[in-house]
Amino acid sequence: MIFLRLFYEFAKVGLFSVGGGLATVPFLQHMGEVTGWFTNEQLTTMIAVSESTPGPMGVNMATYVGYTIKGIPGAVVATLGLITPSILVILIIAGFLQKFRHSKTVDAVFYGLRPASTALIASAGLSVAASVLLFHDIGHEVAQGQAVPMVELFYWPAIALAVAVFIALKWTPLKKLHPIVFIALSAVVGAVFQF
Amino acid sequence: MNIYLDLFLTFAKLGVCTFGGGYAMLPILQREVVEKKEWANEEELADYYAIGQCTPGIIAVNTATFVGYKYRGWLGGVIATLGVVFPSVVIIMVIAACLSNFADFPVVQHALVGVNACVVALIASSVFKLGKTTIKDAVTGCIFLAVLILAVFVGLSPVLLIVCAGLVGYVARRLSQLRKGEKNQ
Numbered sequence: 001m002i003f004l005r006l007f008y009e010f011a012k013v014g015l016f017s018v019g020g021g022l023a024t025v026p027f028l029q030h031m032g033e034v035t036g037w038f039t040n041e042q043l044t045t046m047i048a049v050s051e052s053t054p055g056p057m058g059v060n061m062a063t064y065v066g067y068t069i070k071g072i073p074g075a076v077v078a079t080l081g082l083i084t085p086s087i088l089v090i091l092i093i094a095g096f097l098q099k100f101r102h103s104k105t106v107d108a109v110f111y112g113l114r115p116a117s118t119a120l121i122a123s124a125g126l127s128v129a130a131s132v133l134l135f136h137d138i139g140h141e142v143a144q145g146q147a148v149p150m151v152e153l154f155y156w157p158a159i160a161l162a163v164a165v166f167i168a169l170k171w172t173p174l175k176k177l178h179p180i181v182f183i184a185l186s187a188v189v190g191a192v193f194q195f
Numbered sequence: 196m197n198i199y200l201d202l203f204l205t206f207a208k209l210g211v212c213t214f215g216g217g218y219a220m221l222p223i224l225q226r227e228v229v230e231k232k233e234w235a236n237e238e239e240l241a242d243y244y245a246i247g248q249c250t251p252g253i254i255a256v257n258t259a260t261f262v263g264y265k266y267r268g269w270l271g272g273v274i275a276t277l278g279v280v281f282p283s284v285v286i287i288m289v290i291a292a293c294l295s296n297f298a299d300f301p302v303v304q305h306a307l308v309g310v311n312a313c314v315v316a317l318i319a320s321s322v323f324k325l326g327k328t329t330i331k332d333a334v335t336g337c338i339f340l341a342v343l344i345l346a347v348f349v350g351l352s353p354v355l356l357i358v359c360a361g362l363v364g365y366v367a368r369r370l371s372q373l374r375k376g377e378k379n380q
């Protein structure tokens with residue numbers, strides 16, 4: 001039955017992809033090749049849409065792939081498949097944590113985990129920054145030994161916007177605004193000034 | 196309002212406000228879950244992200260399950276997770292059905308660059324907030340810098356980095372406890 005298979009395939013993706021939504025891409029590619037449900041080209045479109053719409057990317061991709069294969073029920077089943085292993089694993093871990101919350105060992109381990117977790121979030125932020133704030137197509141010219149002025153490596157309008165938002169986030173009168181307000185305004189700025 | 200409905204709606208809101216991966220959800224989590232609802236604190240968020248990065252599944256879902264579980268047990272975990280994926284399912288189905296070339300529109304591409312620039316600023320601001328509670332002394336400062344450098348420039352796997360950081364934290368705590376014990380004697 002197609003829905004069982006769909007659930008099973010996505011549960012596998014959920015079980016084996018560790019990390020953010022992008023970690024699911026290689027598994028989805030493999031799924032497409034094995035099952036013939038979608039082509040690599042279709043997958044590229046689905047990734048692009050998943051990146052540019054609200055919602056965590058991994059979930060968006062599961063929904064999109066599921067919909068492509070079997071319409072609305074397919075989308076629901078694929079998404080449920082993706083999240084089921086996470087829910088089970090996290091519920092078990094969360095249960096343990098609650099039990100050992102006051103253990104000195106757990107406390108000592110988390111003392112080291114927390115700064116590492118903060119650093120990984122910072123590193124994810126930096127990789128988004130590199131993809132939006134820098135130009136990548138200059139790589140060719142650099143490889144050919146052509147001199148490229150440093151200034152041209154940076155995409156100044158996006159940098160200016162990021163800096164402006166950062167300052168606004170720290171500025172008391174605007175601090176209280178919901179982050180979605182900044183996101184919406186930035187989308188408008190990007191669209192109007194053709195970033 | 197019914198507790199579970201509140202949980203579902205809050206996480207649905209988180210889903211709508213997240214653009215990109217689970218990391219992009221952090222600023223909204225800090226706002227909605229830590230500051231407004233007080234279902235978790237900054238330290239717990241750091242814990243959830245640490246575990247979410249080395250366990251199966253995408254980070255956004257893992258974090259939602261954690262917060263929901265902490266607030267209302269296993270049912271809370273399930274409901275928070277269903278909440279966070281709900282908007283994705285609806286929005287993507289609409290786009291897949293009527294606008295499969297959505298991402299090709301120039302206006303969408305331009306807007307997305309703006310959104311991503313904003314997400315960079317939001318994550319930066321969130322990291323500063325989180326760092327205030329997670330980086331407390333020389334040891335945690337060194338762990339932060341070491342992990343940042345190894346993740347960005349060496350590209351080591353987050354799982355490996357998290358496991359090593361846990362070990363370092365454990366050893367550092369034990370050593371400082373031993374030293375304190377010697378002083379007391």
